Amino acid sequence: MKGKRVLFAAAGIAILLCSGCAQDEGKSSSATTVPESFLKEVFTTDFEKRYTEFQKDNDTEKYYDTFSDCASEACIEAMSGDRMPLKYDKKAEENFAKAKVLEVKCEVDEDGEGEFEVLLGYEKDEDKKEKATGQITVIEEDGKEKVDSFFLSNIVEVK
Numbered sequence: 001m002k003g004k005r006v007l008f009a010a011a012g013i014a015i016l017l018c019s020g021c022a023q024d025e026g027k028s029s030s031a032t033t034v035p036e037s038f039l040k041e042v043f044t045t046d047f048e049k050r051y052t053e054f055q056k057d058n059d060t061e062k063y064y065d066t067f068s069d070c071a072s073e074a075c076i077e078a079m080s081g082d083r084m085p086l087k088y089d090k091k092a093e094e095n096f097a098k099a100k101v102l103e104v105k106c107e108v109d110e111d112g113e114g115e116f117e118v119l120l121g122y123e124k125d126e127d128k129k130e131k132a133t134g135q136i137t138v139i140e141e142d143g144k145e146k147v148d149s150f151f152l153s154n155i156v157e158v159k
Contacts, residue, residue, distance in 0.1 A: 038070040038147040051089035112138040
């Protein structure tokens with residue numbers, strides 16, 4: 001009898017935990033979460049070792065495929081054509097200047113258009129902070145919200 005109570009209690013906890021996960025998943029599809037994730041990926045140098053992996057085989061398709069969860073095919077194509085953020089990952093590596101995102105502010109309207117502000121910090125100079133601002137567009141592609149385009153209003157120099 002005691003074993004059944006423990007089993008029911010464990011099942012109840014599992015259901016509560018899973019329902020919490022489902023709510024979080026629902027939130028991740030909101031218009032601001034997708035752009036924020038995208039901006040963090042773009043502005044964090046060597047995000048999840050993408051540049052480190054790129055250096056092994058110089059496979060640009062594999063490098064840009066890392067954005068496929070949050071960027072549309074058109075956005076990835078445009079980024080690849082501009083070598084964004086590959087050129088910044090390369091320069092950061094050369095200058096030993098790894099940038100990380102400290103804060104992202106992004107507001108997207110019901111039409112999928114918005115503005116963003118990203119505050120960057122640098123590992124080797126914690127006092128140095130820079131702000132990148134611009135516009136961003138979100139669409140639905142393959143049943144998911146994805147960033148379709150973004151434009152930087154100011155160029156952040158990796159030093």
